[in-house]
Amino acid sequence: MKLYLKIWRQKDAKTKGKMVDYTMEGVEGDMSFLEMLDVLNEDLILKGEEPIEFDHDCREGICGTCSLQINGRPHGPDTRITVCQLHMRRFKDGDTIVIEPFRAKAFPVIKDLIIDRSAFERIQQAGGYVSVNTSGNTVDANAIPIEKDKADMSFNAATCIGCGACVAACKNASAMLFTSAKVSQFALLPQGRVEAADRVQSMVRQMDLEGFGNCTNTGACEVECPKGISLENIARMNREYLSATAKG
Amino acid sequence: MSALIKSSIARKIVMALSGLFLVIFLVLHVTINLASVIDPETFNQWSHFMGYNILVQYLMQPILIAGVVIHFVVGIALEFQNKRARGVKYVKYQGGANAPWVSRNMIFTGGVVLAFLGLHFYDFWIHEMTYKYIEANPMDPTRYYEETVAKFEPMWRTILYVVSFILLSLHLWHGFASSFQTMGVNNKYTAGITRFTKIYALVIPLAFIFIALYHHLNPVMH
Numbered sequence: 001m002k003l004y005l006k007i008w009r010q011k012d013a014k015t016k017g018k019m020v021d022y023t024m025e026g027v028e029g030d031m032s033f034l035e036m037l038d039v040l041n042e043d044l045i046l047k048g049e050e051p052i053e054f055d056h057d058c059r060e061g062i063c064g065t066c067s068l069q070i071n072g073r074p075h076g077p078d079t080r081i082t083v084c085q086l087h088m089r090r091f092k093d094g095d096t097i098v099i100e101p102f103r104a105k106a107f108p109v110i111k112d113l114i115i116d117r118s119a120f121e122r123i124q125q126a127g128g129y130v131s132v133n134t135s136g137n138t139v140d141a142n143a144i145p146i147e148k149d150k151a152d153m154s155f156n157a158a159t160c161i162g163c164g165a166c167v168a169a170c171k172n173a174s175a176m177l178f179t180s181a182k183v184s185q186f187a188l189l190p191q192g193r194v195e196a197a198d199r200v201q202s203m204v205r206q207m208d209l210e211g212f213g214n215c216t217n218t219g220a221c222e223v224e225c226p227k228g229i230s231l232e233n234i235a236r237m238n239r240e241y242l243s244a245t246a247k248g
Numbered sequence: 249m250s251a252l253i254k255s256s257i258a259r260k261i262v263m264a265l266s267g268l269f270l271v272i273f274l275v276l277h278v279t280i281n282l283a284s285v286i287d288p289e290t291f292n293q294w295s296h297f298m299g300y301n302i303l304v305q306y307l308m309q310p311i312l313i314a315g316v317v318i319h320f321v322v323g324i325a326l327e328f329q330n331k332r333a334r335g336v337k338y339v340k341y342q343g344g345a346n347a348p349w350v351s352r353n354m355i356f357t358g359g360v361v362l363a364f365l366g367l368h369f370y371d372f373w374i375h376e377m378t379y380k381y382i383e384a385n386p387m388d389p390t391r392y393y394e395e396t397v398a399k400f401e402p403m404w405r406t407i408l409y410v411v412s413f414i415l416l417s418l419h420l421w422h423g424f425a426s427s428f429q430t431m432g433v434n435n436k437y438t439a440g441i442t443r444f445t446k447i448y449a450l451v452i453p454l455a456f457i458f459i460a461l462y463h464h465l466n467p468v469m470h
Contacts (some may be wrong), residue, residue, distance in 0.1 A: 098340040100339055104334060104335060171352050172334075208254065211332070212256075214330055215260065216330070217346055219346070235433060237257075238430060
């Protein structure tokens with residue numbers, strides 16, 4: 001398969017980037033998208049050119065590192081997958097593929113297709129945890145009975161891998177789906193209720209400080225989330241926030 | 249308090265509440281307007297009541313104007329903030345692949361409705377204020393029907409009204425149900441709210457369009 005690639009190249013965070021055209025021949029359908037980029041990089045290295053920097057780690061859809069906007073969609077044309085799970089059979093001979101980094105002011109480009117997602121980490125650090133001292137006093141996880149539906153909803157929220165596809169897809173670059181998943185996974189459990197009010201206020205404050213946009217309920221984040229995190233989490237976070245604010 | 253004002257969720261809730269308030273107001277407005285088609289005398293009575301009742305004029309009217317102003321000022325402020333949040337634009341962005349057009353273009357549909365409100369205020373509110381307070385005309389409970397119908401005589405104004413109500417329909421199609429999501433309502437009632445939103449977003453603007461076309465096609469003969 002012959003492909004025409006348009007790839008964002010940017011030397012570093014301070015330099016202005018641009019799209020660069022590459023032509024690839026002999027691409028096989030069984031290659032993953034990242035393997036296709038690996039082959040392209042081998043060619044570039046052999047030619048003495050700078051290889052394209054892109055993030056990748058687990059290559060099995062659980063780390064959320066591969067932050068590529070492919071043909072205008074986070075992680076490419078399919079839903080519920082990350083880029084490493086996207087295979088070249090999804091494309092046709094002669095296709096042009098536009099590859100860009102996830103775009104958000106809060107996710108500055110470090111180099112080429114690599115972005116800095118530490119904004120998500122700072123949101124998590126603002127309250128995405130339960131403060132329990134377990135050293136020498138470990139309590140069995142099942143000591144507190146939890147309703148099955150709530151345990152399931154909490155688990156589903158906790159499957160968020162923090163990849164940033166929600167921000168990349170949202171026309172407003174909003175991080176509400178990510179933040180709400182991190183709020184929800186604790187808000188639904190009795191262990192998380194103790195700090196629930198402080199948590200939601202701190203995490204929303206940090207989210208706003210990072211410069212993400214506002215949610216306008218388009219639902220793009222939910223569609224593009226590789227883990228299928230639901231908009232219900234955003235509604236829950238809004239309820240939690242309203243309740244916490246009303247209590248002062 | 250200042251933290252609350254700066255909060256993105258608080259601003260969204262302001263948008264949702266002011267939007268829902270305007271949604272309720274539209275029901276009152278279309279009900280009175282429908283009277284102009286069914287019974288001109290009733291329309292005159294209701295319009296006169298709305299025009300001279302102290303509570304309506306000095307309490308409801310300022311609240312309504314505040315609702316409109318808050319909705320568009322906060323909406324525009326959020327839009328600027330959202331544009332800034334993207335930073336560098338995508339070379340290729342397929343917004344339509346994961347979100348409906350109406351949800352992505354609220355600023356456009358809202359902007360058209362806002363522009364229409366300018367014309368609407370000029371047509372009716374400015375006219376009313378001039379009649380009552382500048383020219384200081386005496387009360388005339390029978391004037392409203394003819395004044396309203398006369399506004400729809402020109403083809404251009406009728407077309408502008410129809411187009412604006414189509415855009416209002418698109419705005420409501422997303423906005424009504426979306427305001428419930430913002431208020432934290434996403435549960436077993438959500439499917440019902442979404443269905444009701446679609447009915448509301450079609451019925452109310454269509455009723456306004458019908459009234460405008462009816463008066464355009466049935467001018468008052470002198």
